[in-house]
Amino acid sequence: MTNFKIRPLEITDYDKGYLNLLSQLTTVGEIHKDKFEENFNKLPECHKLFVIEDVTRNTIVSIGTLIIETKFIHNCGKVGHIEDIVVDRNIRGKGLGKMIVNYLSKLSNDYGCYKCVLNCTNDLIEFYKKCNFNYNGCEMSLYY
């Protein structure tokens, strides 16, 4: 696993397959480099995007986001929200999913969050249990 390096998303990751990998999760659309850079530059400080790079191939193989929410409850506590976890489908089963989720949940703890949460489909419950998450309720959504 020494060829896999976890680090924050960099603006040059456009050329390392970041959007291709994201398109394994859902629709991405046609995002040219300038639009990618514009969106990258407007990400707020509390949105922390990470990648795992296969440094032998200069390619992004896993990605994940952590949003730090500042609340008033729990003594002005903070909550970490994990979003958009993807592992390249050609390289699954090597523990990269656990590696990025565990990294983000530890980071959330390091930022002083009292909990970390994420939403997933039923078939991923067992995976997230292995990452020390427990079922806590429902996600409801409204699409425009």
Place this chain on the structure above:
Amino acid sequence: MTNFKIRPLEITDYDKGYLNLLSQLTTVGEIHKDKFEENFNKLPECHKLFVIEDVTRNTIVSIGTLIIETKFIHNCGKVGHIEDIVVDRNIRGKGLGKMIVNYLSKLSNDYGCYKCVLNCTNDLIEFYKKCNFNYNGCEMSLYY
């Protein structure tokens, strides 16, 4: 309902019962005015906290948060996350919950989000269905 006004949280809402109302949701702890103001001032732009004030009593009767998340998926799309909805238990059944949830989900749409999401316990699914949300998956959490 003309005495109920919905508006962004203001720093002076400390004296209008904001934290008392929040304590109906969960533990708040002892937050003095200076700590409230410090936390208020460090809320990032993408965290939008709203209240409903009963202007005849200068009292906050409902609260809710909308976090705007900037993503790369869906053509650099945005997602609204609704958090920490509370209606004063002494004034429930008047439609204030629907009023604040509908306001935040419309605001999320106005900000260009392609969807709005929230997490809740099973007993609140029917309420959120009345606000046009649908069941979409599980919430998993890790407490530190």
